Amino acid sequence: MTVSVKASDPDGVAVVTLRYRPDNGSWQSTAMSRSGDRFVGRIPGHPSHVLVQFYTEAVDGQGFRACCPAAGAASFAQYRVLKIDSSTYARPSSVQATGPFAPRNTGVFNYRIVMRDEQTNFLFEPTNLMSNEHLGATLIVNERDVYYDVGVRLKGSEHGRPQDPRLGFQMEFNPERLFRDVHRTIGFDRSDGQQTGQREMLFHAAMNRFGGFSKYHDLGYLIAPKQQYCSGVEVQLARYGPVYCKEAYGDDGGSGTVFEYELVYTLAQTVGNDPEGLKIPQEGGGVYGRSVTDYLGTDKEKYRWHFLIKNNRDVDDYDPVINLTRTLSLGSSAFVSALPQMIDIDQWLRAFAIGATYGVGDNWISNSQHNAMFYFRPTDARILYFLHDLDYAFQQTRSLESNDVLRKLLQTPTWAHAFYGYVYGFLQTSFNRAYMSTWASHYAGLLPEQGWSGWLDYIDARSQNVRAQVAAKAGRPIPFTVTTPAVSVPPRGSTLIRGQGWIDVQEVRVRETGQALVLDWSDLTTWEAHVPTDLAPGPYTLAAYDSEHELRATGAITLGSPTQKGQ
Numbered sequence: 001m002t003v004s005v006k007a008s009d010p011d012g013v014a015v016v017t018l019r020y021r022p023d024n025g026s027w028q029s030t031a032m033s034r035s036g037d038r039f040v041g042r043i044p045g046h047p048s049h050v051l052v053q054f055y056t057e058a059v060d061g062q063g064f065r066a067c068c069p070a071a072g073a074a075s076f077a078q079y080r081v082l083k084i085d086s087s088t089y090a091r092p093s094s095v096q097a098t099g100p101f102a103p104r105n106t107g108v109f110n111y112r113i114v115m116r117d118e119q120t121n122f123l124f125e126p127t128n129l130m131s132n133e134h135l136g137a138t139l140i141v142n143e144r145d146v147y148y149d150v151g152v153r154l155k156g157s158e159h160g161r162p163q164d165p166r167l168g169f170q171m172e173f174n175p176e177r178l179f180r181d182v183h184r185t186i187g188f189d190r191s192d193g194q195q196t197g198q199r200e201m202l203f204h205a206a207m208n209r210f211g212g213f214s215k216y217h218d219l220g221y222l223i224a225p226k227q228q229y230c231s232g233v234e235v236q237l238a239r240y241g242p243v244y245c246k247e248a249y250g251d252d253g254g255s256g257t258v259f260e261y262e263l264v265y266t267l268a269q270t271v272g273n274d275p276e277g278l279k280i281p282q283e284g285g286g287v288y289g290r291s292v293t294d295y296l297g298t299d300k301e302k303y304r305w306h307f308l309i310k311n312n313r314d315v316d317d318y319d320p321v322i323n324l325t326r327t328l329s330l331g332s333s334a335f336v337s338a339l340p341q342m343i344d345i346d347q348w349l350r351a352f353a354i355g356a357t358y359g360v361g362d363n364w365i366s367n368s369q370h371n372a373m374f375y376f377r378p379t380d381a382r383i384l385y386f387l388h389d390l391d392y393a394f395q396q397t398r399s400l401e402s403n404d405v406l407r408k409l410l411q412t413p414t415w416a417h418a419f420y421g422y423v424y425g426f427l428q429t430s431f432n433r434a435y436m437s438t439w440a441s442h443y444a445g446l447l448p449e450q451g452w453s454g455w456l457d458y459i460d461a462r463s464q465n466v467r468a469q470v471a472a473k474a475g476r477p478i479p480f481t482v483t484t485p486a487v488s489v490p491p492r493g494s495t496l497i498r499g500q501g502w503i504d505v506q507e508v509r510v511r512e513t514g515q516a517l518v519l520d521w522s523d524l525t526t527w528e529a530h531v532p533t534d535l536a537p538g539p540y541t542l543a544a545y546d547s548e549h550e551l552r553a554t555g556a557i558t559l560g561s562p563t564q565k566g567q
Helices: 117-123 200-210 242-249 319-328 332-342 345-358 404-409 413-429 433-446 452-474
Strands: 002-005 013-022 028-031 033-035 038-042 051-060 065-068 078-080 109-114 135-141 145-155 168-172 185-189 218-223 231-236 258-261 307-309 372-377 382-387 486-488 496-500 507-510 526-530 538-545 551-560
Touching: 002 051, 013 038, 028 038, 038 051, 078 109, 078 135, 109 231, 117 135, 117 145, 145 185, 200 345, 200 413, 200 433, 200 452, 218 433, 242 372, 319 332, 319 372, 332 382, 332 404, 345 382, 345 404, 345 413, 345 452, 404 413, 413 452, 433 452
Parallel strands: 109 218, 486 551
Antiparallel strands: 002 038, 013 028, 013 051, 033 038, 051 065, 051 078, 109 135, 135 145, 145 168, 168 185, 185 231, 218 231, 258 307, 258 372, 372 382, 496 526, 507 538, 538 551
16 A cells, blocks of 8 residues: 655655554554655555554654654554455456445445444444444545544434444544535435435435425445445435535524424433443333423423534524424414514425425424424524434325424415415426436436335325325416406505415516515415505516416506596
8 A cells, every 4th residue: 555645844854654553453664755745655465354554754854753644643544455356456446346345336436434443343332322422433435535533423313323224424524624625524324214225315306406495415335344334325414504504594603503303212221220320222212202382481401302402502592492482382363473583484384395295204294203403594583494304204195284383384374375385396396206217217326226216106106195185275276367457556555456376376576577476365276465556557467486486377467546547
């Protein structure tokens, strides 16, 4: 193995040494020779599957020493030897390793976590499964792009981490080299309900095309420290963290807080059955939840374990959650009046529409008391709702209105019209077999062992079921019409205009001026709006747009002065 390093110093570089050892072996040294602006050394071959740790040490003209990585012998720069087919060695892109830790050659990115035996054994101790401590490792991407001194911990719930098919990994990167120069942490998620799978990638693809909010994750193949965890993974990148919130919502200061809505999982088993002993996670033992509409007063300690702060933990501000629960607990008229100042209603309805269409279980969208994210957006002090953890998406006939808060929102006809319009738009735009088959086929080429065909069948069946629910609620499509084609505009105040339209009408604008009308729907198909007070008398065209801002239809209206109407 060839190792190269840049070394420079005002007093000159006297010597650079490469130090290496097999895992738990003795350190060996070899001098590195100058080659251009680098120093180069070689580590001799080792048997297959042996882990080799290494670092470089430089001495300047005055005898001062420095290491790279900086921690020297305590750092985590390492690789594992694999046997390769020598006949393809001249073409590195086609080199094939053999054995259980071999990379894939299907076009998917390979992510190899290299850990020493000591860290690996410690990581998987039953009493350490739920630990958030990061242990030292090296991450190698596609066998060539290397991140040294990364931290590794396990990820997943108390129910998931003890089960091999569901256990995942989280990586923390050295600040001097972030992942893809952006991400401080990433996750390797392996779970799909009770088994290993990346069905969620299909849902993200559908959601990303529809727009509104997204998870731009990658599909990958993980070569884990233990064979049973080598599998396809969802490479979770920005998630709903500071990088995402800054780019999507202008949260430049990072002051917006994300809260994860969760259950409390009890750990009944301890080492030696000692109540004060180390806890051992296990399947079962009971869980405890709390409704999002439970207002418990102003003591933040009553909310802490059900709304987990994901960032800005040092601020420890639970006021957004306390205010949210208080508002969601209000009665009908107070609820409708207070809610627009508390949440971004349009964003919530769009999120509800996407999640309800998926048909997920074990999720807040289906009224479970966990698996949701709430983001306090500091730019307007409103809370957003993000879909989270959609593994259990196999509820083919689940009602669109399974969530209690959603049902409360739908009591207001204008919000009901928007929700069903978003559901219909999502079905038309992306959540259908025609569009999703392209992604299913692409992913099947990358990870052919997974059930992409069956998941596509589920999307097809679920989309048909949702279309039937929409038709039962909204009836057959009707044309967009203006039922008050001629109105007079008084010298003061405004005038109402009325019309009809189906749920595919989400926005109406005056084409000549671009002004958007504020529509008030009395039911799913009947609307009224106030004419803008600055419009002069004359004919105008009203343009109706769908949830994707595509023009659906137009209508004509003539505004007359009071004298023209004989007033």
